[in-house]
Amino acid sequence: MTAVPTDSAEKPAVADAGVRSVTRVIDLLELFDAAHPTRSLKELVEGTKLPKTTVVRLVATMCARSVLTSRADGSYSLGPEMLRWVRLAGRTWAPPEEVVDIMRQLSADTGETVNLYIRQGLSRVVVAQCESTATVRSVIPLGVPYPLWAGAAGKILLLAAPELIDDVAADSPHGPEFADQLREKVEDGRERGYQLVHGERELGSSGLSFPLVDSHGTVVAALTLGGPTGRFTEDRTPHYIECTRAAAEEISAIGLPGLD
Amino acid sequence: MTAVPTDSAEKPAVADAGVRSVTRVIDLLELFDAAHPTRSLKELVEGTKLPKTTVVRLVATMCARSVLTSRADGSYSLGPEMLRWVRLAGRTWAPPEEVVDIMRQLSADTGETVNLYIRQGLSRVVVAQCESTATVRSVIPLGVPYPLWAGAAGKILLLAAPELIDDVAADSPHGPEFADQLREKVEDGRERGYQLVHGERELGSSGLSFPLVDSHGTVVAALTLGGPTGRFTEDRTPHYIECTRAAAEEISAIGLPGLD
Numbered sequence: 315m316t317a318v319p320t321d322s323a324e325k326p327a328v329a330d331a332g333v334r335s336v337t338r339v340i341d342l343l344e345l346f347d348a349a350h351p352t353r354s355l356k357e358l359v360e361g362t363k364l365p366k367t368t369v370v371r372l373v374a375t376m377c378a379r380s381v382l383t384s385r386a387d388g389s390y391s392l393g394p395e396m397l398r399w400v401r402l403a404g405r406t407w408a409p410p411e412e413v414v415d416i417m418r419q420l421s422a423d424t425g426e427t428v429n430l431y432i433r434q435g436l437s438r439v440v441v442a443q444c445e446s447t448a449t450v451r452s453v454i455p456l457g458v459p460y461p462l463w464a465g466a467a468g469k470i471l472l473l474a475a476p477e478l479i480d481d482v483a484a485d486s487p488h489g490p491e492f493a494d495q496l497r498e499k500v501e502d503g504r505e506r507g508y509q510l511v512h513g514e515r516e517l518g519s520s521g522l523s524f525p526l527v528d529s530h531g532t533v534v535a536a537l538t539l540g541g542p543t544g545r546f547t548e549d550r551t552p553h554y555i556e557c558t559r560a561a562a563e564e565i566s567a568i569g570l571p572g573l574d
Numbered sequence: 575m576t577a578v579p580t581d582s583a584e585k586p587a588v589a590d591a592g593v594r595s596v597t598r599v600i601d602l603l604e605l606f607d608a609a610h611p612t613r614s615l616k617e618l619v620e621g622t623k624l625p626k627t628t629v630v631r632l633v634a635t636m637c638a639r640s641v642l643t644s645r646a647d648g649s650y651s652l653g654p655e656m657l658r659w660v661r662l663a664g665r666t667w668a669p670p671e672e673v674v675d676i677m678r679q680l681s682a683d684t685g686e687t688v689n690l691y692i693r694q695g696l697s698r699v700v701v702a703q704c705e706s707t708a709t710v711r712s713v714i715p716l717g718v719p720y721p722l723w724a725g726a727a728g729k730i731l732l733l734a735a736p737e738l739i740d741d742v743a744a745d746s747p748h749g750p751e752f753a754d755q756l757r758e759k760v761e762d763g764r765e766r767g768y769q770l771v772h773g774e775r776e777l778g779s780s781g782l783s784f785p786l787v788d789s790h791g792t793v794v795a796a797l798t799l800g801g802p803t804g805r806f807t808e809d810r811t812p813h814y815i816e817c818t819r820a821a822a823e824e825i826s827a828i829g830l831p832g833l834d
Contacts, residue, residue: 332598332631334595336639338592378695394692397663399603407657456657
């Protein structure tokens with residue numbers, strides 16, 4: 315006869331399984347992106363590194379709830395249930411129309427992509443964007459986390475969370491000893507009022523970032539110009555700085571609802 | 575000493591917990607909609623009917639992955655992670671531009687809201703829409719499931735899945751004995767070529783629905799005109815029918831990629 319586990323022995327396992335399932339659902343959804351709008355079961359198994367039976371069970375539940383949908387060729391795509399959330403998420407994170415206008419003007423004045431970044435945990439995420447129309451342009455997907463230890467926006471966002479610098483450094487490929495250097499870079503930006511970074515995360519990619527502050531002066535977001543390093547030349551950069559600084563001040567004066 | 579459960583005794587419980595967690599995540603996300611873009615923990619507990627400890631654990635995991643985000647006032651909203659799927663979900667379900675043009679023209683010609691419905695399980699879901707500009711108009715959210723047993727579109731979509739009629743009836747407030755009546759209504763629509771329904775799901779709401787067929791003649795979607803019953807008058811309805819029929823034929827000739 316199999317012994318019945320006591321309640322206290324059983325509950326943590328089930329609770330862990332619960333949290334794990336949430337993580338798995340998100341991992342699985344993250345396999346769908348612009349480059350991979352459809353995925354085969356094989357790709358989902360390989361991408362999640364989960365046993366096939368687990369993926370089959372997850373996918374079946376997600377299809378039953380229309381979060382995923384199965385296609386005639388046996389592959390899967392995002393289901394119509396996602397439409398209800400993405401519309402709401404888009405509205406939740408959309409800056410006021412006047413802010414979008416300023417971002418659009420900044421992109422027109424500089425020819426570069428304008429991104430509005432916020433911090434989420436140890437990551438930075440673009441929540442609003444005006445893409446450059448140049449052939450060679452910076453393309454950052456909305457909603458995808460990027461690390462805080464590299465790039466201009468990360469160091470601006472860390473102005474409001476210096477207590478995270480040790481964790482961010484430990485999370486970086488440079489290791490915990492990078493913390494002092496990172497702290498120094500963040501402080502340099504505070505004095506200068508902006509961060510200008512070339513090829514830190516990716517060779518040939520430059521970023522210029524100014525803080526967006528709420529009515530208490532707290533940094534709540536970063537307004538960032540991104541483009542190829544070849545266009546951030548000595549004669550063009552002062553114009554970029556001037557335009558982005560003016561745009562950041564205008565946006566801070568308007569405010570970003572939900573981020574105050 | 576607590577007995578260690580055998581593998582075979584443990585696994586099903588964990589598997590069930592896994593599927594249940596997926597369902598809970600979706601239930602929890604469904605509490606966020608246009609009318610409720612933010613939710614307090616109390617509302618999430620009441621809305622999911624789950625123990626507070628379970629909701630706290632789920633919400634913590636979802637916040638850690640930025641699927642939810644906590645706000646300064648302690649409430650929650652959809653997180654920026656949701657933004658990564660905005661463009662993809664929109665693109666996955668967006669009909670070709672020519673089809674959107676036809677829907678827009680149909681809305682302009684009739685003054686009513688035009689919806690493109692597909693079937694998902696026992697539900698119908700709007701995946702594309704052109705909203706009427708009239709003050710009194712039909713407003714159906716994208717991606718939200720509606721039942722197949724009521725309304726014009728449901729009966730058109732059932733043309734391609736008559737084997738579901740018993741389940742749909744059992745699922746309806748009329749019970750299993752509604753199946754014969756529903757089957758008859760569906761068949762009437764097949765002969766007539768469309769469904770015209772007044773106040774079936776909601777008093778004062780009318781719907782006119784034509785099938786959209788793929789190259790094999792299979793019904794893959796329903797093109798539906800929705801509006802107040804007061805505008806579906808005897809003299810206007812023939813015009814509505816004529817316009818919607820023509821639009822449905824044009825769209826079927828173009829085809830709906832991904833639904834074939």
